[in-house]
Amino acid sequence: MSKIETPWGTPQTIKNVASGIIWYDTACHGGYHLSPERNALVPQALKESTWCQNGFEGWYEEDCDAEIVRTIFPDECM
Numbered sequence: 001m002s003k004i005e006t007p008w009g010t011p012q013t014i015k016n017v018a019s020g021i022i023w024y025d026t027a028c029h030g031g032y033h034l035s036p037e038r039n040a041l042v043p044q045a046l047k048e049s050t051w052c053q054n055g056f057e058g059w060y061e062e063d064c065d066a067e068i069v070r071t072i073f074p075d076e077c078m
Contacts, residue, residue: 018076031061
């Protein structure tokens with residue numbers, strides 16, 4: 001298994017929220033990662049609005065960007 005790195009560092013916990021939606025916690029931050037299939041459902045403008053535009057790579061940080069994931073996938077991310 002390869003080492004997983006997030007934009008916020010090495011994860012301390014990983015939670016499979018739903019198919020293609022994973023939550024990562026690091027020592028200092030965290031957020032969602034979407035599979036390419038899930039991320040394709042996020043509008044371009046929302047990806048552009050993410051922290052460091054990490055939405056283009058499927059990363060949505062916990063403070064603000066996570067709301068994008070919760071809005072697009074409300075039944076899976078309660």
